[in-house]
Each structure stands twice: as C-alpha cells, then as structure tokens.
Amino acid sequence: xxxxxxxxxxxxxxxxxxxxxxxxxxxxxxxxxxxxxxxxxxxxxxxxxxxxxxxxxxxxxxxxxxxxxxxxxxxxxxxxxxxxxxxxxxxxxxxxxxxxxxxxxxxxxxxxxxxxxxxxxxxxxxxxxxxxxxxxxxxxxxxxxxxxxxxxxxxxxxxxxxxxxxxxxxxxxxxxxxxxxxxxxxxxxxxxxxxxxxxxxxxxxxxxxxxxxxxxxxxxxxxx
Numbered sequence: 327x328x329x330x331x332x333x334x335x336x337x338x339x340x341x342x343x344x345x346x347x348x349x350x351x352x353x354x355x356x357x358x359x360x361x362x363x364x365x366x367x368x369x370x371x372x373x374x375x376x377x378x379x380x381x382x383x384x385x386x387x388x389x390x391x392x393x394x395x396x397x398x399x400x401x402x403x404x405x406x407x408x409x410x411x412x413x414x415x416x417x418x419x420x421x422x423x424x425x426x427x428x429x430x431x432x433x434x435x436x437x438x439x440x441x442x443x444x445x446x447x448x449x450x451x452x453x454x455x456x457x458x459x460x461x462x463x464x465x466x467x468x469x470x471x472x473x474x475x476x477x478x479x480x481x482x483x484x485x486x487x488x489x490x491x492x493x494x495x496x497x498x499x500x501x502x503x504x505x506x507x508x509x510x511x512x513x514x515x516x517x518x519x520x521x522x523x524x525x526x527x528x529x530x531x532x533x534x535x536x537x538x539x540x541x542x543x544x545x546x547x548x549x550x
Contacts, residue, residue, distance in 0.1 A: 343368045344389045352434035411471035461487040477525040493517045
C-alpha cells in the first residue's frame, strides 16, 4: 500500500470517528458522551481514537470546526450565485431545513451551543464567532435588498439579521423537541414569507405581513 493510500485511509477513519462523535454529542450532549461511547459508536478501539485526537475536548473542537465549515460552504454555494436577496433568504432557510433533516449536524451544533454558554468559554467563543459571521451575512442581504428598493429602507439590517437567525434556530429547536407537532419545512417556509413581508411592509402597506403563516398547513396545530 502506498503512503498516499495509507493517508487516505487514515483521513477516512478520522472523519468516521468525528461523524460518530457528532451523533453522540447531538443525542447525549457533551457531558453525557464518553470516549468509550464514541469509540463503540465508531467501531474503533480507544487507542485508535487517541491516535487521531488528544482527548474528548480536542475531538469536540475538531468536529465543530469541520462541520461549521461544511455548513458555511453549503450556504455560500447555494446562495452565492443569487442576485435577488429574497431568493437568498429562502434558499438559506431551505439549506438549514435540508441539513437539519438529513443528519444530526444542526442538532449537534444547537445542542452544544446551548450547553457551552456557561461551562465551556472557549467553545462558546467559537460559537459566538460563527453566529456573528452568519448575522453579518444576513445583514448584508438586507442591505442589498434596501439598495435595490425591494426592502424598506427604515429597517435596521442588524436587527433583521438577528430576527431571521432567531426564527430559523427557534423553529429547529421546536421541531427537535416536538417533531410531531412542529413540521420544520412548513414552519420554515411560513416564517421566511412572513419575514420577507415584514421587510417589505413599509413599501407594500400595513397588510403586507398579514395572513401568510396561517395559510401554511402543518406548522403547528394551534394547541400548546
């Protein structure tokens, strides 16, 4: 076997360990996930795991950085060629839903983001940087829409970015907590249209935001 083949196999094994760790962290949290659990889930010995990662914290940070970079690439590739900011917002929401329903990536990130608030300052700082980049990207989309005349000029782009991020993440949390009562795709689509209606409200009149989510079936059934 050539050295290139060996490196390829090693990288594949390393990524398999990270994928297993992500699934464990997403389901059990950082505290509830042991090295033994990760090794068992990835089908390797603890020795093999320690060959690639110094400890559980090192594995966590590597997994976070790898998966966040992957998410940001997905968004950039999906939205990069779009010139219409409204279409870009819709596509970002679709990417989030697709990833949230495809694997545990989004659940992993949200679970750890909350868990790290008071217990892991370094990890919390990493997440803070992630969210700041995301909000900056969203605020730029709002500004582009304002410059083109599509969105109302009086709306603060930073506030709009915070609201969009809160809506997307909030829907995901509700779906993970209660998947039979919160249909993530319908809720996301309804939220985006309501959000875009608000961005256009000053231009289109007071009824621009009315009635859109109510027309979406399966968002919630109206009961707590």
